[in-house]
Amino acid sequence: MIFLQLFIVFSKIGIFNFGGGYAMLSLIHNETVVKHAWLTNAEFTDIVAISQSTPGPIGINSATYVGYTAVVNEGYPVWAGIIGAVLASLSVIWLPFILMIMISRYLLRHKDSVLVSSIFSGLRPAIIGLIAAAALLLMNSENFSSWSESPFSFIVSVLLFLFAFFGTRLYKVHPILMILLCGVAGLAIY
Amino acid sequence: MWDTPAWLFVPFASPPSDYARRTQQPPTACQCPHFGGTRFLLQPYNFLTKVLQSLYFSPTRSQHQPNNVLDFFLTCNKIGAFTLGGGFAMVPVMEREFVEKKQWMSHDEFTAILIVAQTTPGIFAIDMASHIGYKLYGVRGGIVGALGIAIPSIVVILLIALFFHNFKDNPYVERFFRGVRPAVVALIAAPCFSMARSARINRYNWWIPVAACLLIAAFGVSPIWIILAAGLVGYIYGRYFASRRH
DSSP: OHHHHHHHHHHHHHHTOOSHHHHHHHHHIIIIIIISOOSOHHHHHHHHHHHHTSSSOHHHHHHHHHHHHHHHHTTOOHHHHHHHHHHHHHHHHHHHHHHHHHHHHHHHHSTTSHHHHHHHHHHHHHHHHHHHHHHHHHOSHHHHOOTTTOHHHHHHHHHHHHHHHHHHHTSOOOHHHHHHHHHHHHHHHO | OTTSOGGGGSTTBOOOOHHHHHHTOOOOTTTSOOOOSSGGGGOHHHHHHHHHHHHHOGGGSOTTSOOBHHHHHHHHHHHHHHOOSOGGGHHHHHIIIIIIISOOSOHHHHHHHHHHHHHSSSOHHHHHHHHHHHHHHSHHHHHHHHHHHHHHHHHHHHHHHHTOTTGGGOHHHHHHHHHHHHHHHHHHHTHHHHHHHHTTOOTTTTHHHHHHHHHHHTTOOOHHHHHHHHHHHHHHHHHHTGGGTO
8 A cells, every 4th residue: 555655654764864954865866766666766856956946945845746746656546646745745744743832831831940041051152153064065066057167157156046045035026026127147147 | 701811802812922921011001902801802893992902003012022923924935935055044134023023032132042042952943933932922922933934945946856857957057046045154153243242242252252163163062962962061150159149
C-alpha cells in the first residue's frame, strides 16, 4: 500500500530534518530513490530543480512533487497522484507541528523565568552568526556565476545583490517586490 | 450559554490571545471593540455594532492587536505564494509583514521565534508560521499558519506536475532566475542587521556572531551545535554570574 508507506516515510523525514531544506533533500533522496526506488535519479534531479525555482519552502515543494511522482510511477491514475502529493506534504508537517506547539506553550508560559531568558540571551547573538553563515555559504558560483567563467554575469549579479540589499535595508522596498524586480532585471539584461 | 465567550458568536473574530493579554493595551472606547461580560447580548444594537466594528473597521483597532484569523491566513498565503528561494528567504518577508507592517510582535519576540524554529526539526518556514500563529491565536492559529504557508506551494507544484512539466527549460524562466538568485542571497543577509539591534550587540559581545559565522561557514560545524553551545553558555552566565546583580 503506497499511501501508507508514503505517510510513514515522510513523517520520518519531517521529524529527523534538522538542517533546513537542503539537508532534507538528501534525506528524501535516500528514502525514495535509494531505499524504496519510487523514482529514478534523473527524476529526482528534475524535482530538486523545480522545487528550487518555485515559490515556497523547498522541503514542502519537493515532498509534494515526490509524492505525486511516486504514486503515478506505481501505476495509479492522476487523481491518486494528487492525493499522494497532498498526503506526502502533510505528513512532513504534522509531527514537527505538534512538537512546535508543545515548545511554544512551554516557552510562552515560562518566558519571564530566569532559565528561559538567560538561554535566549546567549542564543540571540549566535543566531545572527548563523544567518550570516547561511548567506555566506550561498555566495557561490551557482548563484553569482564566476569571474573566470563570465565576468559580465558576475558583475551583474554583484550589482543586483547590492541593489537588493540596500533597497530592502535603506529604502524599505518590500522583499517580495524586490525579488520580482530583480527577476525582471534578469530578463532584461541577459 | 451565558458563559459562552462572545467571540464564538462572531465569524473570524479572535479570542483574546495570549499576546493581546500580555501587552495590556488599555482599549479606548471607539478604537477597540471589547467583548467583556454578557450584557451586550441584551442590547442587540450594541452587539451588532461591535460585531460590525470588529469585522470591517479592523484598522482602527489597537495597533498591536491582530485582527482576525482570516487576515493572518491570507498574509501567510501571500508569503508562501510569492517568496522564491526557500525557507530562509521567508525570514525578511515575515519580519516585514508581522513586525514592521502589522506590528503583531516585537523584534525581540521575532528573534526568539526564529531561534526556536531553527532548533526544532521540521521545515523552517512552517515551524515559524505555526509558532507565530500559536502565539497570536492559540492552537487554531498554529494550524492556520502552517497550512497558510504550505497550501500555495502544494497548489503550485501540483499545477506544474500536471500541466507544465518542462517549464524550467524555458529560456525566459532561466533568465528570470539568473536575476533572482543574487537578490535572494541579499534578502537572507539583510535580517542580520535588524537583529543585531534587537540582540543588543555591543563591544563586549560582537565576537559571538563572528565566531558562530566562522565556525559554520569556514569549519563546517553544524548549526545545531552552535545553538546548543550558545544556549548552554547563556544559561550558565545567567544562572551563576548575572543573577547576583538583582
